[in-house]
Amino acid sequence: MPKPFTKLSATAAPIMRTNIDTDVIIRIERLVGNGIRGTLGKWAFGSLRYLPDGSENPEFILNREPYREAEILVTGSNFGCGSSREDAVWALQERGIRAVIGSGFGDIFFANCFQNGILPIVVDKKIVDGLAAEVEETQGAGKIGIDLEAQTITSPNGKTHRFEIDPRRRAGLLKGLDEVALTLQRDDEIRVYQAADRNARPWIHFAGKQA
Amino acid sequence: MEQPGRTMLDKIWDQHVIFKVSDDTDLLHVDRHLLHDLGGSRGLLDLKSRNLTVHSPELTFATPDHAISSAPGRAGTSKIGLELLAALRLETTASGIQLFDVDQPGQGIVHVIGPELGLSLPGSLIVCGDSHTCTHGGLGALAFGIGSSELTHVLATQALIQRRPKTMRVKFEGKLPLGVTAKDMILALIGHAGVAAGTGYAVEYAGSAIRDLPVEGRFTICNLSIEFGAKMGMVAPDEKTYEYIKGRRYAPEGAMWEQALKAWKQLPSDANAVFDKEITIDVTRIQPQVTWGISPEHVIGVDGNIPDPTTIDDPARRVALETALDYMGLKAGAPIAGTPVDWVFIGSCTNSRLSDLRAAAEVVRGRKVAPGVRAWVVPGSETVKRDAVAEGLDKLFTEAGFEWREPGCSMCLAANGEVVAPGQRSVSTSNRNFIGRQGPRARTHLASPASAAAAAIAGAIADVRTMER
Numbered sequence: 001m002p003k004p005f006t007k008l009s010a011t012a013a014p015i016m017r018t019n020i021d022t023d024v025i026i027r028i029e030r031l032v033g034n035g036i037r038g039t040l041g042k043w044a045f046g047s048l049r050y051l052p053d054g055s056e057n058p059e060f061i062l063n064r065e066p067y068r069e070a071e072i073l074v075t076g077s078n079f080g081c082g083s084s085r086e087d088a089v090w091a092l093q094e095r096g097i098r099a100v101i102g103s104g105f106g107d108i109f110f111a112n113c114f115q116n117g118i119l120p121i122v123v124d125k126k127i128v129d130g131l132a133a134e135v136e137e138t139q140g141a142g143k144i145g146i147d148l149e150a151q152t153i154t155s156p157n158g159k160t161h162r163f164e165i166d167p168r169r170r171a172g173l174l175k176g177l178d179e180v181a182l183t184l185q186r187d188d189e190i191r192v193y194q195a196a197d198r199n200a201r202p203w204i205h206f207a208g209k210q211a
Numbered sequence: 212m213e214q215p216g217r218t219m220l221d222k223i224w225d226q227h228v229i230f231k232v233s234d235d236t237d238l239l240h241v242d243r244h245l246l247h248d249l250g251g252s253r254g255l256l257d258l259k260s261r262n263l264t265v266h267s268p269e270l271t272f273a274t275p276d277h278a279i280s281s282a283p284g285r286a287g288t289s290k291i292g293l294e295l296l297a298a299l300r301l302e303t304t305a306s307g308i309q310l311f312d313v314d315q316p317g318q319g320i321v322h323v324i325g326p327e328l329g330l331s332l333p334g335s336l337i338v339c340g341d342s343h344t345c346t347h348g349g350l351g352a353l354a355f356g357i358g359s360s361e362l363t364h365v366l367a368t369q370a371l372i373q374r375r376p377k378t379m380r381v382k383f384e385g386k387l388p389l390g391v392t393a394k395d396m397i398l399a400l401i402g403h404a405g406v407a408a409g410t411g412y413a414v415e416y417a418g419s420a421i422r423d424l425p426v427e428g429r430f431t432i433c434n435l436s437i438e439f440g441a442k443m444g445m446v447a448p449d450e451k452t453y454e455y456i457k458g459r460r461y462a463p464e465g466a467m468w469e470q471a472l473k474a475w476k477q478l479p480s481d482a483n484a485v486f487d488k489e490i491t492i493d494v495t496r497i498q499p500q501v502t503w504g505i506s507p508e509h510v511i512g513v514d515g516n517i518p519d520p521t522t523i524d525d526p527a528r529r530v531a532l533e534t535a536l537d538y539m540g541l542k543a544g545a546p547i548a549g550t551p552v553d554w555v556f557i558g559s560c561t562n563s564r565l566s567d568l569r570a571a572a573e574v575v576r577g578r579k580v581a582p583g584v585r586a587w588v589v590p591g592s593e594t595v596k597r598d599a600v601a602e603g604l605d606k607l608f609t610e611a612g613f614e615w616r617e618p619g620c621s622m623c624l625a626a627n628g629e630v631v632a633p634g635q636r637s638v639s640t641s642n643r644n645f646i647g648r649q650g651p652r653a654r655t656h657l658a659s660p661a662s663a664a665a666a667a668i669a670g671a672i673a674d675v676r677t678m679e680r
Contacts, residue, residue, distance in 0.1 A: 018531050019406055019506045023645040028626045032278055033291045034253050034298060047647050052633070076527055078407040081440065082645060083624075084342040086358035104410055107376075107442045108342055108356055115360035166374065168233045179360075180261070183238060183368045186230065187266075190370055193229045193240055194267070201226075203463035203471040204242045204335060205269070 002117030004176035005148055008098055010071035012144040013061045014132035015045075020075065021082035022109060024048065031087040040087060041094025062095070066140045074132045074144075075102035077125065080109025089116050099146055101153065103128050114169050117176060119148060121163045131155055148174060216481030218378050219447055220413045223353040223478065227336045229370055236374045241270065242335040244365050245321045246308070248275035249626060250340035252298035254362040255306060267369040268307040272330060275299055275313060276320045277626045281558075281589045281616035285313060289628050317460075319592020319618045322346035322560035326430065327594055329459025333448035333475040338365055343560045343642065345436040348445035349429035350452055351478055353413070355442040376443065377411055377487040380480075382418035385495040390676040392570065393428035394562060394640070394659035396420065397435040398500035400492055402510035409441030412488065415480060416446050420494040426455040427566040434561045435642055438507040447479035499675055502644045502657040503547055504535030509644070511547060513662065513674045519543040538646055539654050540634070548672050550656075554637035555586040555667035556649070557660055558616075559623035562640035563591030565598050567660040571640075572604050574664035574678055580612030581670025587614045589621040613667070625650050638666040 030036070030043040048060050056063045062070065073079075073092070079102045080088060089112045092100070098118060103125040105113075113120040134156040135142055142156020148170060153161045172179070183190075198205045227239040244267075246254065251273050258265065265271060278292035279285055288296070296313070303310040311317030317328055321339055325331035325347050333351035338344060340362040347354035357371065365371055383396055401408075416432050424432070429446045436444025453472060456462045463471045498512030509532075511517070520532035520543060536543055541550070557563070557571050568588065580586045588608050590596040596618050599605060605615045622629045623641035630650025631637045637655050640663050644655040656672060665675040 016527060017534065018527050019508075021506075021643070021645045023624075023643065023648050027647055027651070028624050029628075032249065032289075032626050033295065034256060047651065052652070078410065078440070081406060082342065082437070082643060084340060084356040084358055086360060089358075104407055107410055107440070108358060108437075112358035112360065115358060166233075166236070168236055179372060180263070180364050180367050183364065183370060183372070184263075186238075187368065189230055190238075190240070190266070190368060194369070197240065201242075201334075201471075201474065203332065203467050206467075207269075207330060207461040 002115065002176050005098065005117050005119050005173040007147050008071060009143050009145040010098070011066050011069050011140055012072035012074050012131070012135050013067040013070035013140070014074040014135055015061060016076040016132055018076040019078045019081055022080055022085050022088035022106070023082055025080065025088040026085065026091040031085060036087070037090060038094065040091035044091035044095040071096055071098045072144050072146070073097055073100045074128060074135065075100055077103045079105050081106035084108040086112045086115070089113055089118055093118060101128060101131060114172060117173060119146065119173060121146070121153065123153070123161060123163050127161050216484035218480045218484045218486060219351065219415055219445060219478055220353065220378050223334050223336065224375060226334065232372055236372060238370050239336060239373050241338050241365050241369050241371055243325065243330055243337040244271045245325055245337065245339035246271065246273035246303070247277050247321045247339070247341065248279065248295045248299050249277040250359060250362060252295060252302045254340065254359065254366050255302035256298070257363045258366050263367045265306040265308065265366050270369060271308045272311070273299060273303045273308055274311040274318050274321055274324055276619045277624070279313060279619050280627055281619045281621040281629060283617060285617060292627055314593065316593050319595065320560045320563065320620055322434065323563060323591035323595065326350055327459070327592055329456055329462030332456065332471070333452060334478050338371060342437045342442065343434055345442060345444045346430050346434040346560055348433040348436065348443060349426060350456070351445055351448035351475065353443060353445065356437065376413040379409060379412040379414045379441070379488040379490070380486040381414055381416050382489070382491045383416065383420035383494050384418045384491060385420055385493050387420055387423070387494050388497065390499055390661065391497050392659040392661060393424055393431040395497055395500045396492070396494055397432045398502070398507065398510045398657065399497045401435065401439050401507045402500065403492065404439065404490060406438060406506055406508040407440045409436060409439040412441050413443035413445070414439065414441040416444065421446055422449065425566060426451055427564045430564070431561055435507070438642055448475050499659065499662050501547055501662060501672055503539065503541060504532070505538055505644055505646050506535070507644060507657060509535055513548055513672065515547060517541050517543055517545050517547055548674055550672045551636070552584060552638050552666050552671055553635040554631050555584060555663050556589070556622045556637055556639040556641065557587065557663050558589030558591065558621050559641035560591065561642045562660050563589060563595065565595050567640065568595070568599050568604050571660040571664035572607050574661050574675060575611045575613070575668065576607060578611060578668045580667045584667055584670050586612065586667040587616055587622065589616040590618045592618050622649055624648060638663045638672060
C-alpha cells in the first residue's frame with residue numbers, strides 16, 4: 001500500500017535529456033529474480049551513474065552535491081518511456097525520489113508512479129525548462145515546493161505554477177489508498193458481470209472447453 | 212439525427228466496463244491475463260503475501276520466456292532464471308493456472324503464443340506485465356502492458372481500473388514497395404512522428420496497406436505501438452483475421468464460433484467515427500528502415516545518411532543526437548549502409564514468427580554469414596520452431612553459418628544473460644535500441660528480418676533490395 005503524498009519541499013535534480021527509458025532507469029539484470037525490492041536504489045540510472053570500471057561518474061547529476069539528496073526529478077520529455085517494469089519506479093523510490101516533473105511521461109511508467117505513492121506532474125515544457133533553469137542558477141540550493149492538495153509547484157524563486165491531475169489519482173495519493181482492497185469490496189459486481197458475460201461471450205470464458 | 216459513430220476502442224471498452232470509477236475512468240474486465248517468468252511468480256507471491264487468491268485462474272495463462280536460456284537444451288539458464296522457472300511452475304500449479312512449459316507446444320514468447328494458441332481473440336481485453344502486450348491488437352483485441360501493482364490487481368480481481376485513452380487513427384495507404392515490410396512501415400511512422408506521438412492514445416492502424424498485410428505483419432505493426440508512445444495499438448479484424456484464428460487450440464468451434472464471428476464483425480470502427488487525431492502515411496515512399504541511434508525515432512532509410520546534430524536548433528534534441536552518436540560510435544553525415552556489424556539477432560516478439568523466419572531465409576538461401584559476424588535465429592515459440600524445422604529452415608540457417616536457438620525473448624532484452632558484448636554492434640529484429648538494452652554498452656540497430664539477414668551476409672548494414680533475387 002503506497003504512503004500518502006501531501007506536501008514536499010526538496011532538492012530537485014534536472015535530468016533534461018529527452019526520452020529517458022525505463023531500461024536506463026534500471027537495467028534488466030538488476031531486476032531478474034524475486035525478492036529484489038530494497039536492492040534497486042543503488043542501481044537507479046546505473047549506466048549514467050557509474051563508469052565502466054564501476055566507479056561513480058562525477059559528471060552525473062545525482063553523484064554531485066547537493067543533488068545527491070534530491071527527492072524531486074525535473075525531467076526531459078517522455079521520461080519513463082519503454083518497458084513496463086515497475087522496478088523503474090521502485091529504483092527511483094529507493095533512491096529517495098518522491099516526485100517527478102516533466103512535460104510528458106511514458107503511459108505505463110506514469111501509472112506505475114501512482115501505485116507507489118510517487119507523484120508524476122505534467123506541466124507545460126516552458127515551466128519544466130524554467131524550473132530546471134532556476135535550480136541550476138542556484139547550483140541546486142533552491143528547493144522546489146509541491147502542494148498536492150492545492151495542485152501547485154513553487155519554483156526556487158518563489159513562482160507558483162498550478163498543475164492538473166486526475167481527481168481520482170489525487171485522492172488516491174493524498175490518502176495512500178489500496179486499490180486492490182477497494183476493488184475487492186465490490187467483487188459481487190465483478191461476479192455479476194462475469195455471469196452475464198458467460199452467456200454473452202462464452203468463447204472468452206470457455207476457452208478450449210466448448211460449452 | 213444520425214448517431215455519432217463509435218471507434219473500435221469505444222466498442223471494446225464499453226463491452227468491458229464492470230462499473231464506472233469516475234467520469235473518464237472505469238473498472239474493466241480482463242479476458243486474458245498472460246504471465247511470464249520475470250513477473251508471473253512475483254505477482255502470485257505478492258498475492259499470497261496479502262492472503263489473497265487468484266480471482267479467475269481459467270482466464271490466466273503462463274509461459275516462461277524472458278529469463279530462460281535460448282541455448283540448445285536450455286543449457287546455461289542462470290541460477291536466477293532457473294529459480295524463476297521453478298517458482299512459476301510451483302505458483303501456477305498451486306493457483307490452477309495453465310502453464311505452457313519449456314519444450315512443450317505452446318511455450319514461447321508470450322506475445323507469440325497468445326495469438327498462436329487462439330487465446331487472443333478480436334474484441335477481447337488482454338493484459339500482461341510487459342509493454343509489448345499491444346502486439347495482440349493485431350487481431351482487433353484491446354491489449355496493453357501493465358506494471359507489477361496492476362498485475363497483482365488483475366490476479367486478485369480479474370479487473371483493472373483504467374482511464375479511457377484518446378483515440379488516434381494511423382492510415383497506411385498505398386502498395387508497399389519490394390523489400391519493404393511491416394517493420395519498415397512502423398519504424399517509418401515512429402521516425403516521422405516521434406516516440407512520444409502516441410502517448411495517451413489508443414492507436415488504430417488502418418488503410419489499404421494494413422488491409423493488405425497478413426496477420427503476422429499486423430502483429431509487428433501493433434508490437435511497436437509502445438515505441439510510438441501508445442500502450443494500445445490495434446487493427447480491425449477482417450477475413451484474414453478469422454482465417455488466422457479458426458482451428459487454433461483455444462479458438463471457439465462450431466456454434467460458438469458462429470456466435471463469436473457475428474460479434475467480431477461488429478467491432479470495426481463505424482465509418483462516421485471521429486478520432487481525436489489522424490495521421491496518414493504514404494507507404495509507397497517508405498525505404499527499408501534502420502535505426503542509427505538510441506531511440507526508435509532515430510531511424511532512417513537504409514540508403515540515407517546519419518543525421519548531423521549541428522544542424523539541429525532545439526538544444527535538448529541536439530544533445531540527444533550527440534549523445535546517441537557518441538554511444539553508437541557513428542560519424543554524423545556518413546552513410547548508414549556499409550557500417551560493419553558484429554552481431555545479427557533474428558527474434559523477439561516483434562519479428563520471430565514463421566513469416567519473419569521465411570523472409571530472412573529468402574535472403575540467406577545459398578549465401579554465407581560474413582566472417583566475424585555472429586548471427587542467431589531465435590524462433591518465437593516452440594510451434595514456430597517445429598514448423599520452421601519441418602520446412603528445413605533450421606538447416607538453411609545453420610548451413611549459412613547462423614546459430615539456431617530455442618524459443619524465448621533472448622537477446623532482445625538480455626534478461627537471460629544473452630548479451631552483445633560492450634562496444635559491439637548488432638543488427639536486431641527486436642523493438643528497442645535503448646542504451647544497454649542488448650547488454651551494457653551494446654550498440655543496437657533495429658531492422659526487419661530481411662534487412663537483418665542482409666546485414667549478416669554482408670557483414671555490414673546493407674540494403675536488402677540489392678540482394679533480392
